[in-house]
Amino acid sequence: MTSAGMKRMTPYMFLAPAAAIMAVGLLYPIGYMVYASFLDWNPSQLISEAEGVGLRNYASLLGDASFLESTAVTLKFSTIVVVTEMVVGVGLALLLDRNIRGVSVLRTIFILPMMIAPIVVGLMWRYMYHPSVGIFNQTLKGWGLEPVPWLSDADWALASIIIADIWQWTPFIFILALAALQSLPRSALEAARIDGASGWQQIVHIKLPLMMPVLVVTGLLRLIDSFKVLEVILVMTNGGPGLSTEILSLRIARTASEFRELGVAAAMSNYLLLILLALTVIMFVYNKVVDAREAAVRQAAEEA
Amino acid sequence: MPRIRFESVEKCYGSVQVLPPFDLTFEDGEFTVLVGPSGCGKSTTLRMLAGLEDLTSGEIWFDDTPISHLEPKDRDIAMVFQDYALYPHMNIARNMSFALRLQKVPKKVIDEKVARVAEMLGIQDLLARKPGELSGGQRQRVAMGRALVRDAATFLFDEPLSNLDAKLRGKMRTELAEMRNSLDKNMVYVTHDQVEAMTLGDRIVVMANGLVQQEGSAEDLFKTPANRFVAGFIGSPTMNFLDADLVEADGRLFARGDGFDLALADDLARRLDKAARRRVIIGIRPSCFRPAGAEGAAGSTIDLGVKVSEYLGAQSILVTTCGARDLLVELESSSRVDRGKVMTFAVAPQDIMVFDNETEVRL
Known part of the structure; x- marks a missing residue:
């Protein structure tokens, strides 16, 4: 090979191992899943023995009450947790973005929940929610109040898993919001103080607008993540009571292992994938728009 | 317009004393320049006056009112920052009107004021733009405009020209000198550039190592410097x-x-x-x-x-x-x-x- 050709090939040669791993580890399973979603496939069969059914799996899912219920639960769960986590996380960041004694200790404590393995989080909360020995009902009893059926009542169960998720994932929003806050131009905030902005007005008029690009991406990341939540809920309620906490990923797992319908499970996964893809595309488009706007502004500044 | 008086003002960061207790007076309607090498405490002095830094001890008086406990917004001051500190997400008109909008001044009055100041500074064509779209010199003007729209009693300038290239700096210096004559305000101007200090200041305060070395007119400082530092700092080339x-x-x-x-x-x-x-x-x-x-x-x-x-x-x-x-x-x-x-x-x-x-x- 000529040295010029060699030079041109070098980056691709460095990329090759990663590309190969991507192909085997990501593209192959996705292709397999898409293919499987067109089959009526039982785990006891080889995939070559499964019967092709076209789009029947997709069509039947749209009329499947349990699947729609799961989707609704997932949407409800995701919306509530993401909105709450954003509000609480950003609020905490605004409160702790200051130099007072012990703030670094507080910050570290706040991000601890995120570092615990999801299974452990699920187990921990399941014990805390335990109807008789859990700390919540013990405390309520100590105050002379009625115990709450945390995980055994349909309405309470959804609220309970939402609380656990908020506990675990608010720190994620918090640290990203705090990083965004601390990278804001100090002098602009000082100028705002001199211009007469109260603490609240600084937040509304200066801090939040300037943090917005980071917050939008953070929110979307969290939304994508919340659609895929599984372990914590699996451990805490396993989808029950009834279908009240059966989020999509749990439904998919059950369809594959309990109902032994691999084709249908694959089709569900693809629906979920489409939702996530849409969110990801929104995120990329948003980033592109922000970048393009900044590029235009820079261009104008150079011409000025 | 108040007479501003620093009374044994001291500033420490932790155990480090950056400004030992000192007294300083800014007369009513005077253009005072604080000049000194970097690290001499001049910016800290200005920021304490603005309320952006706390005093460790001592008091600042506006006439007979102690103000060290007041928030910046209650001190009736406007400030121009070294890096301009414009709000990147607001257009120029909104940048300039931010303080007035917070005060709930009627929109018509705001528009009039912004238009008048914009015309005075020659930035009326930029009002719809964002700060990122402007050149350094234009941003500098907007920062000045934002302070002027406020109509505050005291203007503070923190090295406002040091981010400009030499030619533009000279031009802005002349404009500032003109503006100084047309405005009857207290102005406190911080710079490390003795040429700026000499051309702009009614009175110049030379600082070094946290101490006021000498105050006086440009001529006083040049002809009768109090000590070797002032003699070496004022005048170019150096003594x-x-x-x-x-x-x-x-x-x-x-x-x-x-x-x-x-x-x-x-x-x-x-x-x-x-x-x-x-x-x-x-x-x-x-x-x-x-x-x-x-x-x-x-x-x-x-x-x-x-x-x-x-x-x-x-x-x-x-x-x-x-x-x-x-x-x-x-x-x-x-x-x-x-x-x-x-x-x-x-x-x-x-x-x-x-x-x-x-x-x-x-x-």
């Missing part, structure tokens, strides 16, 4: 300093040192105490050397070897050697100078300043 012994001869006092023996002015000799052979530092400005024999040249002569000649157009700066020391000499460029040549200069006795070699106070 030459030489170690010397005071020697009495023929009823006159001479400063004698490595390669020179210069007569001192009689009134200075009377002020210095009689003890001969006292170690001092003498200071001579580069512009005070005249080629010996030229018209108006008087006083003792000194021989200097020319090391480098920097041609600047109307003047040349010569780097010369006197014994083991380098001396700067400023000459009109009409007299051509070759490198390596030894020239004889005359220094008038009244152009020589004498400083104590320990306290560095001018004698």
